[in-house]
Amino acid sequence: MFSFWGKGLLKGLSVTGKVIFRKNLTEEYPLVKPNIPSQWRGGFAYEKDKCIACGICVLECPNDAILLVKEKDENNKNVPKEYKINLGYCLSCGLCVESCPVNCIHFTKEFESATYLKKESVLDLFNNQNLEAERSTYGKPVEKKEEKEEGIL
Amino acid sequence: MRTQTYKINLGPQHPSTHGVLHVVLEIDGETIVGSETNIGYLHRGIEKLAENKKYPQVIPYTDRLDYLAGMSNNLLYVQTVEKMLGTEVPERASYIRVIIAELMRIANHMVGIGIYIMDLGAVTGVFYPFIQREHILDLFSKLCGSRMTFNYMRIGGVAVDIDEDFIRGTEIFLDQLPKMLHEYHTLVDENEIFLSRTKNIGKISKSQAESFGLTGPNLRASGLGYDLRKVAPYEVYDRFDFNIPVAYNGDCFDRYIVRMQEVEESIKIIRQAMAQLPQGEIKAKLPRIIKPEAGDCYHQAENPKGILGCYLVSDGTPKPYRVHFRRPSFNNISIFDEVAIGHKIADFIAIMASFDFVLGEVDA
């Protein structure tokens, strides 16, 4: 092969030159919402009617991000009185969701959880159950939708 | 003529320390005559924290050690606990672990290589591999819902079974990766400037590498083909046919090329693992509360950055008595002070980047 000083440089230029004419891959995020996978671990949704206030999620949480205050109802059963998750401490590990025996806590597909104030990062899930948010299937045995894969090159 | 050396602080905030590494360089003109590496700016005390967590609760913390290869850290930790418990992992779970770990290796090397080229001044070089890494992270986020901090491995298996989607996605990815690698080789390998910046720069001899306890691609670039996947095969690595890339110069270029070749070997491993993937359980039956017998155990595995080790002491309670991680980056960067001497500042950047370290792991 014919070889000379600067051949590598020209080869490099040829690669970047080719790429100029390829289609770009940028996701224009704030304008185009990303395609959130079904198992996404984002925000939380909580069904307080289902909750039996067993406290397993609190025990499972590695970082003590969950606060559960329980009380007895008229049938002498435990019911939650207060349920908060501090997203500032949450590792999004999903151990609480996986461990819940009655499936009352879910991940949602929310992904914008930044807040302006530190105290806003505490989710008061008892008063705002966040049931309308799209739920993720993490930790739940649910049929998954088909998603298409595309090659990039 | 009287000249004087002076000191400059490279870091903790510097564009190419990739985090908060602090190196005090003593400089004569532009030549380094002394160097002192300071670490600890990202110390979170994971070892101390882990002492107050139950065994499964430590897994999410290991994600944060080497946050570019969270899966591999997960894997090592659960393996150590399994070794203590004497658990047999179901075969399917083992295969899944291998596939995931090798994908993670590819993702990590893509970052390592990309950042390396970027630090040498070719900013474009970071984008091409990052696209591939993005693909892997997408696969992972479809698998377990998280892109960086996976918490995917479980003691006795894995959290979620891989499905058709994942396998198909991985196959598509593996098909396009070699093309990209070829393109990247064309872009970088013969580039005269790249060669002049990397050949014979930051040379580490075999004995130096041994003495400093280097592991991973950094060791293998110095001519010692020590890879735990071959020497002490864990999971099902002994069932696959793959090579350990070794280079013999120990310079920055070799560290780059070893990584590139490792990616190719990983592709081979993943293809074989996917072809052999058996059906079955993905998690061994274990009691709900994990209580290993009192005792201790050291286990290590070949992470993308080197050998991650975990020393675990149990006192028979559900919480580990002591967890210690032998972090590869911590060992690898300890050689900086010695290698830096006599090089230029620009070379130091090249050396630093060629080691592919992560401060989360250095400081634990």
Add this chain to the structure above:
Amino acid sequence: MEFLDNIFLYGTSIIRSIITWIGFDPAITNMIMAAVYTVAILVICTLVALFYVLYERKLAGFIQYRPGPNKLGPFGLFQTVADAVKLLTKEDIVPRNADKALHFLAPLFVFIPPILALGAIPFGNKLVAVDLNIGMLYILAVTSLSTIPFFLAGWSSNNKYTMLGAMRAVSQKISYEIPVIFSVLAITMIAGSLNMSEVVGMQGKLWFVFVQPLSFLIFFIAGIAETNRAPFDLPEGESELTAGYLTEYSGMKWALFFLAEYCSMFVFSAMATTLFLGGWLGPVLPGWMWFVLKVHVLMTVIIWIRWTFPRIRVDKLLEFNWKILIPASILNIFATGIGVYLFNNFF
């Protein structure tokens, strides 16, 4: 066609006749015309900088699978304007131990050499602010001034990183001046003139790049180094020296350095076009348009190179200059001399 070719000349003659019609003295008319030229050059400078900042970001984006800036205006055309506004409103930080006067002056000085140089470059047939007889010498003299503001910036900031950047800038710019001058010398030997317009005029049959390919290559490489562009952007090499001589600059002062870089790139491309690529000469299109096109191609190549190559190391950079470029350019002059002698005596 004739009209389009000379549209700017007609413009200036109209202005001149208006001024004369108002009844000014010829001397004052000349002075006013000089002011008009200066304003025109300043406008060109600003437009070029604004355009090429955007163009570079776009091209870099395409090279990296990105669309580049595309939110502000059509195709992101107003991105640079928005950036300029943002930079103007930024707080101006001066380090406590800096030499305040020099720190302030450096970003102003950095604009002077490209503006001065643009005055002597013919953008088209007779389309030149000052058609100096020693145009080439003038431009080389003026552009070599550009070392000073960089050193001022680095020195006055009183920071080790800026100092290292300044040292690199000085050593690099001074050494790369030599191959630039030598390669221009080869052209002068062939053309026998230092007048830029005349040099262009002589390239009617054959561009000098075909007569002097080596000289063009040397000029091009050294020019990239002169203008601080990657792979020779050592003075600001951001992965090594944070931002080199620019480390302590922020806001508009930083922006001035940034814009000046594009201006000097433009000047350098314009010089290369004039000396090697036949300047405004070309069929069909008006002359100035040919000129702009050729400059644009060169700029594209420079930008393309920047986004492909790693940065060279400082000692290798100087080694490359003193061991390869300068001997090559001296050899080239030698060969050119023989060639010119043979041509003049035997053909």
Add this chain to the structure above:
Amino acid sequence: MENNILKEYIERNFFAQAEILSETEENMTILADKKIYKEIAEYIKNLGYTFLADITSTDNKDCFMVICQFFRYTKNENITLKIKIEDRVNPEIDSLAGLWATADWHEREVYDLMGINFKGHPNLKRILMWEGYKGHPLRKDFPAVTRKRSWELG
């Protein structure tokens, strides 16, 4: 594991000062007295266990343990060397920094987090915590601040 040489060596030279705790196919665990630490480490190195993977320590409440892991580069064989330090007030042990360069940082880490002094270490400074930090975080008597109280604090 073929370590009869090592066993013989230990029995011959350090009869009462070292004992073999366990021995498996791949691993051999030796508990040694701190007086012979460096000597035995050097012997292990000369036996071909040239990879010092790890030096760490545990706080066993009544004593400190320093644990070293030695590996071979060629085979999957591992020697775990454990050293007991009974002096809790002023724990001190020899440094391996002269034998392996990697011991330097490992020992600094142990010194920093567990407070064990290494005699003969060239540069025994804190490595992860900052200079002037009081206490050694990995000791069991060092209070672990958990986030249990975070909810009470608000």
